[in-house]
Amino acid sequence: MSDDVLFEIENLSKYFDVENKKKLRAVDGISLQIKRGETFGLVGESGCGKSTLGRTLVRIYEPTSGSIRYDGKDIAKLGRREAKEYASKVQMIFQDPYASLNPRMTIGDIIKEGMKIHKIGSDKDRTDRMCELLELVGLSKEHAQRFPYEFSGGQRQRVGIARALAVNPEFIVCDEPVSALDVSIQAQIINLLRELQDKLGLTLLFIAHDLSVVRYISDRVGVMYLGSLVEVANAEELYLNPIHPYTKGLLSAIPVADPLVENSRKRSLLEGDIPSPVDIPTGCKFASRCPYATSDKKEGVPPLHDFGGGHYVACFNAQSLINSMDEGNF
């Protein structure tokens, strides 16, 4: 993994209009770098804005404010031709393999459509490439004439991956690519994604709520809460030494397939529900659920601060939490 930056996201926000002229702040001032060749995992509870962030990167949504620089270029300022090029470089794999494939198109046509739009090769080239892609994702070219309903969930997800790969992308947003699949099939798809990444040198944004899968597949992980990043670190570092109280709560809620561990471990149980992203509390967004929240109301959202080795935390009390961790009071 080289250190050159593929995505430079600065103060990115995406608000949606809701009733009573209110704004739903799905993504709220996120700054983040994604390096070339890495897998960046994004975790958080439903409604935290992780999918919106992914969708904003592939320009399904236009940001409300802030900038996204891809390879040094601001993607909002791309010309028509460059924008089209960007659209082929940045692809997406969706969660629901049932809803994301057109039921009236054959698998072959689904995979070829992107190449057609981007005018890649002749029709013959495209068919050859399509057959190659089918083999690459573990299907066979005999499948090309079939329709989506003839396939199982895992096979459809393979088609979704082949479709994303067809236009030679550099970056793929994987939005919960395995959460609709059975566990035995999940492992197949995760192995496939990793294998393809190695082979093709892809950069991945891996969005999921399954924390153990994210730990396994990611180089770095970001934790989102109510539209903001609260902690970013290398995957192992984040899982072994979480600092933000929200990350701690989230990690200790992961079920472990071992009754001995499951019934004996201490958990920091997160009480309550995530507040509505329409009426976001002022100050730290997590304060209402945080066991360490102090009563003195601080202004603004705590910024992401580097606590060494690229471990970023957004918490007013981070330093005292780290100190008490060092003293073994946790």
Added chain:
Amino acid sequence: MLAIKDLKVSFHTYSGEVQAVRGVNLSLEEGGTLAIVGESGSGKSVTAQSILKLHDPDITEYKGGHIELDGQDILEFDEKRMQEIRGKEISMIFQDPMTSLNPTMTVGNQIIEILKRHEKGKDNKKIGHKEARERAIELLKMVRIPNADQRVDQYPHELSGGQRQRVMIAMAMACAPRILIADEPTTALDVTVQLQILELMKEMQKEKGTSIIVITHDMGVVANLAKTVVVMYGGVIVEAGTAADIFYRREHPYTQGLLDSVPNEKQRKDKKLESIEGTPPDLVNPPVGCPFADRCKYAMKICHQQMPEETKLSETHLCRCHLLDPECPYPRISLAFKGAKKREETYVR
């Protein structure tokens, strides 16, 4: 208390007869927790739903077996008798609380409806609306819905996913049923909320002595809740036992595969995940041999030809696999699991 004996359920569909459940035996103790584990199409939900006879009668055929509740066969009951059992003796929580609650009724009225159907008032007469409403608020408080006296008049869409699942639990517990069937109760929820719901279910059980059947594909949920576990595949039970049997003494390659395909803390990043290749069998034409044979890395010739018999490994532990045959050339799967003995000794529930 509840015993399922050699249950066989088929659905008649356009593509033929789907043999969803092909001879299942299981039993549930008073106050116990049984987990049925398996992937989609394994027959786990069909088995559980048969207990309440929730299947479309036009296409469903109970081809054999019995479901005995206190010695009486539920499959023989008529619809009227079933209506008395549903919600009162046995109740169910479904996976998706959004689609299983009525969107046009307040949550309070949905609970009141159940109370009016099954419960009597303080004076032992028909329960009045006011009393039912009070009971509904109490129930919402019991499942820890904040501001229960206001929430009672809200509609499902005004609640979060976790709160909706709490309402489902309140509804299921309204008549203090003896058996609670939870079909993937936390699959649609975030891990944090999942943990809250699991704790709530355990608490309810402790308080009321309810027996729980939980259907899930998540071995973490099984480890958290269950005392006994049944692993299903292709419409049959492939392994059954106590939680310790399944987690520390497992013998079936499918059980092993299920536990391996979830990355755990020890998973090395440079190593591939152990995946189970292939897809589950088609139950319109179920394989003659072991249903898992096509995906099993240990499969032998006999596995494709003959359904393995159940082998009794201990009083509690059953496994259906040809690998357990004394003439099988492979070592047992449980032998490969290092540290099992130690874990088992320290394991106390």
